[in-house]
Amino acid sequence: MLILGLTGSIGMGKSTTAKLFAEAGVPVYDADATVHKIYQGEAAAAIEAAFPGTTVGGKVDRNKLSARVVRDPVAMKQLEQIVHPMLRAHHQEFLDDAERSDAPVAVVDVPLLFETGGEKRVDAVVVVTTSPAVQRERILARHNMTGEKLDAILARQLPDAEKRERADFVVDTSHGLDPVRAQIRDILREVAKMPRRRP
Incomplete structure:
Protein backbone atom coordinates (compact mmCIF):
# COMPACT_ATOMS: atom_id res chain seq x y z
CA MET A 1 0.00 0.00 0.00
CA LEU A 2 1.26 3.47 -0.87
CA ILE A 3 0.67 6.35 1.52
CA LEU A 4 -0.04 9.81 0.13
CA GLY A 5 0.50 12.76 2.46
CA LEU A 6 -2.08 15.48 1.81
CA THR A 7 -1.21 18.95 3.04
CA GLY A 8 -1.69 22.63 2.32
CA SER A 9 -1.92 25.89 4.20
CA ILE A 10 -5.15 27.03 5.84
CA GLY A 11 -7.92 28.01 3.41
CA MET A 12 -6.41 26.23 0.39
CA GLY A 13 -9.21 23.66 0.06
CA LYS A 14 -7.44 20.70 1.65
CA SER A 15 -10.52 19.36 3.49
CA THR A 16 -12.55 19.45 0.27
CA THR A 17 -9.73 17.67 -1.59
CA ALA A 18 -9.61 15.01 1.15
CA LYS A 19 -13.37 14.45 0.74
CA LEU A 20 -12.89 14.01 -3.02
CA PHE A 21 -10.15 11.41 -2.43
CA ALA A 22 -12.63 9.58 -0.16
CA GLU A 23 -15.30 9.94 -2.87
CA ALA A 24 -12.84 8.21 -5.25
CA GLY A 25 -12.76 5.23 -2.85
CA VAL A 26 -9.47 6.03 -1.09
CA PRO A 27 -9.27 5.60 2.72
CA VAL A 28 -8.49 9.02 4.25
CA TYR A 29 -7.05 9.77 7.68
CA ASP A 30 -8.03 13.24 8.89
CA ALA A 31 -5.60 14.56 11.53
CA ASP A 32 -7.86 17.53 12.41
CA ALA A 33 -10.91 15.31 12.93
CA THR A 34 -8.81 13.00 15.10
CA VAL A 35 -7.66 15.96 17.22
CA HIS A 36 -11.30 16.95 17.57
CA LYS A 37 -12.18 13.41 18.68
CA ILE A 38 -9.45 13.15 21.33
CA TYR A 39 -10.31 16.66 22.61
CA GLN A 40 -13.82 15.30 23.26
CA GLY A 41 -12.43 12.50 25.43
CA GLU A 42 -9.06 10.89 25.93
CA ALA A 43 -6.90 14.06 25.88
CA ALA A 44 -9.21 16.27 27.97
CA ALA A 45 -7.98 15.37 31.48
CA ALA A 46 -4.28 15.80 30.59
CA ILE A 47 -4.99 19.11 28.82
CA GLU A 48 -7.02 20.41 31.78
CA ALA A 49 -4.16 19.44 34.13
CA ALA A 50 -1.62 21.30 31.96
CA PHE A 51 -3.88 24.27 31.12
CA PRO A 52 -6.50 24.67 33.91
CA GLY A 53 -9.80 26.16 32.77
CA THR A 54 -9.55 25.05 29.13
CA THR A 55 -12.12 22.25 29.37
CA VAL A 56 -15.88 22.40 29.87
CA GLY A 57 -17.86 19.31 30.93
CA GLY A 58 -14.92 16.97 30.36
CA LYS A 59 -14.28 18.26 26.82
CA VAL A 60 -11.62 20.65 25.57
CA ALA A 75 2.73 26.10 25.84
CA MET A 76 2.32 24.90 22.22
CA LYS A 77 5.20 22.44 22.73
CA GLN A 78 3.62 21.20 25.97
CA LEU A 79 0.28 20.67 24.19
CA GLU A 80 1.99 18.76 21.37
CA GLN A 81 3.67 16.45 23.90
CA ILE A 82 0.24 15.52 25.25
CA VAL A 83 -1.54 15.19 21.92
CA HIS A 84 1.04 13.74 19.50
CA PRO A 85 1.44 10.27 21.07
CA MET A 86 -2.37 9.84 21.00
CA LEU A 87 -2.50 11.02 17.39
CA ARG A 88 0.28 8.61 16.40
CA ALA A 89 -1.68 5.68 17.88
CA HIS A 90 -4.86 6.63 15.94
CA HIS A 91 -2.81 7.16 12.79
CA GLN A 92 -1.24 3.70 13.06
CA GLU A 93 -4.63 2.11 13.67
CA PHE A 94 -5.96 3.79 10.49
CA LEU A 95 -2.99 2.51 8.42
CA ASP A 96 -3.40 -1.04 9.80
CA ASP A 97 -7.11 -1.00 8.90
CA ALA A 98 -6.40 0.36 5.38
CA GLU A 99 -3.70 -2.28 4.87
CA ARG A 100 -6.09 -5.06 5.98
CA SER A 101 -8.73 -3.79 3.54
CA ASP A 102 -6.19 -4.25 0.68
CA ALA A 103 -6.43 -0.58 -0.31
CA PRO A 104 -3.71 0.16 -2.91
CA VAL A 105 -3.45 3.77 -1.68
CA ALA A 106 -4.28 5.55 1.58
CA VAL A 107 -4.29 9.31 2.16
CA VAL A 108 -3.17 10.95 5.40
CA ASP A 109 -4.49 14.51 5.64
CA VAL A 110 -2.02 16.39 7.88
CA PRO A 111 -2.04 20.22 7.89
CA LEU A 112 1.51 20.55 9.29
CA LEU A 113 3.03 17.64 7.34
CA PHE A 114 6.31 19.35 6.36
CA GLU A 115 6.52 21.32 9.61
CA THR A 116 6.51 18.06 11.64
CA GLY A 117 8.77 16.02 9.31
CA GLY A 118 5.78 13.91 8.23
CA GLU A 119 6.92 13.79 4.59
CA LYS A 120 9.45 11.10 5.63
CA ARG A 121 6.59 8.80 6.67
CA VAL A 122 4.72 8.89 3.34
CA ASP A 123 5.51 7.75 -0.21
CA ALA A 124 4.47 10.97 -1.96
CA VAL A 125 3.15 14.39 -0.99
CA VAL A 126 0.12 16.17 -2.45
CA VAL A 127 0.00 19.92 -1.75
CA VAL A 128 -3.31 21.76 -2.13
CA THR A 129 -3.09 25.39 -3.22
CA THR A 130 -5.08 28.38 -4.45
CA SER A 131 -4.37 32.08 -5.03
CA PRO A 132 -3.51 34.23 -1.96
CA ALA A 133 -6.65 36.34 -2.55
CA VAL A 134 -8.97 33.31 -2.62
CA GLN A 135 -7.19 31.85 0.42
CA ARG A 136 -7.65 34.99 2.52
CA GLU A 137 -11.27 35.41 1.43
CA ARG A 138 -12.10 31.79 2.41
CA ILE A 139 -10.43 32.05 5.80
CA LEU A 140 -11.84 35.41 6.85
CA ALA A 141 -15.34 34.14 5.99
CA ARG A 142 -14.95 31.55 8.78
CA HIS A 143 -16.70 31.97 12.10
CA ASN A 144 -14.43 33.41 14.83
CA MET A 145 -11.58 34.20 12.42
CA THR A 146 -9.77 37.54 12.59
CA GLY A 147 -6.87 38.95 10.59
CA GLU A 148 -4.68 38.69 13.71
CA LYS A 149 -5.59 35.06 14.36
CA LEU A 150 -4.96 34.25 10.69
CA ASP A 151 -1.48 35.82 10.82
CA ALA A 152 -0.63 33.75 13.93
CA ILE A 153 -1.72 30.55 12.13
CA LEU A 154 0.18 31.42 8.95
CA ALA A 155 3.31 32.15 10.99
CA ARG A 156 3.36 28.47 12.05
CA GLN A 157 2.98 27.17 8.48
CA LEU A 158 5.60 26.94 5.77
CA PRO A 159 4.93 29.37 2.91
CA ASP A 160 2.75 27.94 0.15
CA ALA A 161 5.48 28.40 -2.49
CA GLU A 162 7.88 26.26 -0.47
CA LYS A 163 5.25 23.53 0.04
CA ARG A 164 4.55 23.44 -3.71
CA GLU A 165 8.26 23.19 -4.45
CA ARG A 166 8.61 20.17 -2.13
CA ALA A 167 5.44 18.43 -3.36
CA ASP A 168 5.24 15.43 -5.69
CA PHE A 169 1.79 16.59 -6.81
CA VAL A 170 0.01 19.97 -6.61
CA VAL A 171 -3.79 20.29 -6.63
CA ASP A 172 -5.16 23.75 -7.45
CA THR A 173 -8.63 24.35 -5.99
CA SER A 174 -9.19 27.79 -7.57
CA HIS A 175 -11.55 26.60 -10.31
CA GLY A 176 -14.21 24.47 -8.61
CA LEU A 177 -14.63 20.77 -7.85
CA ASP A 178 -14.56 19.09 -11.26
CA PRO A 179 -10.98 20.11 -12.08
CA VAL A 180 -9.97 18.85 -8.61
CA ARG A 181 -11.66 15.49 -9.29
CA ALA A 182 -9.73 15.27 -12.58
CA GLN A 183 -6.44 16.09 -10.82
CA ILE A 184 -7.14 13.37 -8.23
CA ARG A 185 -7.78 10.79 -10.97
CA ASP A 186 -4.43 11.71 -12.57
CA ILE A 187 -2.62 11.46 -9.22
CA LEU A 188 -4.08 8.02 -8.47
CA ARG A 189 -3.02 6.82 -11.94
CA GLU A 190 0.54 8.10 -11.37
CA VAL A 191 0.75 6.72 -7.84
CA ALA A 192 -0.17 3.24 -9.07
CA LYS A 193 3.18 3.21 -10.96
CA MET A 194 5.31 4.60 -8.11
CA PRO A 195 7.67 2.61 -5.91
CA ARG A 196 7.26 2.77 -2.13
CA ARG A 197 9.59 5.44 -0.73
CA ARG A 198 9.13 5.45 3.02
CA PRO A 199 11.51 3.33 5.13
Missing part, protein backbone atom coordinates in the same frame (compact mmCIF):
# COMPACT_ATOMS: atom_id res chain seq x y z
CA ASP A 61 -12.94 24.10 24.67
CA ARG A 62 -10.90 24.77 21.52
CA ASN A 63 -11.31 28.56 21.71
CA LYS A 64 -10.09 28.71 25.32
CA LEU A 65 -7.19 26.38 24.55
CA SER A 66 -6.27 28.31 21.41
CA ALA A 67 -6.27 31.61 23.32
CA ARG A 68 -3.92 30.01 25.83
CA VAL A 69 -1.33 28.49 23.46
CA VAL A 70 -1.46 30.28 20.10
CA ARG A 71 1.17 32.92 20.90
CA ASP A 72 3.17 30.87 23.43
CA PRO A 73 5.69 28.47 21.83
CA VAL A 74 6.43 26.77 25.18
